[in-house]
Amino acid sequence: MSSLPLSDNILSVAFEHAPCAIVVTRHRQVEACNQAFCKLFGYPENELVGQLMLKMYPSYEDYELIGKLRYQELLKEHHCIDERFMRCKNGEMFWCKTQGKTLTPAAPFDLAIWTFTRINIRPDQEGNLSIREREISGYIANGYTCKEIAKRLDISHRTVEAHRAKIMKKLGCRNTAELVSKIIQVQA
Structure with a gap:
């Protein structure tokens, strides 16, 4: 070498x-x-x-x-x-x-x-989320509220809230801080 x-x-x-x-x-x-x-x-x-x-x-x-x-x-x-x-x-x-x-x-x-x-998004958890849930997860990790996400995606904030609830359930989270920590990790 x-x-x-x-x-x-x-x-x-x-x-x-x-x-x-x-x-x-x-x-x-x-x-x-x-x-x-x-x-x-x-x-x-x-x-x-x-x-x-x-x-x-x-x-x-x-x-x-x-x-x-x-x-x-x-x-x-x-x-x-x-x-x-x-x-x-x-x-x-x-x-x-x-x-x-x-x-x-x-x-x-x-x-x-x-x-x-x-x-x-962590690969082991990414497979459990739908494409829309992964998209919304990215915004959640970025600190956007459900209403802000809804505006960006041109959908109802209630739809975003429903997706957020499903994401939290799938990832076993009780609060936003826990959710964000499970959504993201620095790529090695």
Whole structure:
């Protein structure tokens, strides 16, 4: 097994081949991203560099809301961690943990670095849930209320409540905290 020679380029090699999805943004626009980031979102690098991160958000509304929240957090703490839905090139929505750090504390979005980790519904429990129940589970894990989920899915909030009750019964949960902990886990 050959080893890479130490050189000025070693940081570039480490960034490109890091096992976690990393993106560097300027004003919320992709400046650079690594192979793991491209794989996670299903885009080749040339379709990401120079594009707004909006491309990977479920909606413009989410992009704006999360941007406002993270900007304030980065301004105060210079780093942030959250969980949210993101969207792949093929349109698939997935739940992920995001960590960010600004490199320009006075203007947090001028230059920032972010990592993304996909979070999945546990496979052993996923099989017990219908497609609609899995979809609703994702929203529950994201902290949405039944009324908010109903609005997003354009269905009755009572229908969402019925699905939530079935999910809780199938997973053997007594409260929301227990439900969320059974729905999600960080993918290894």
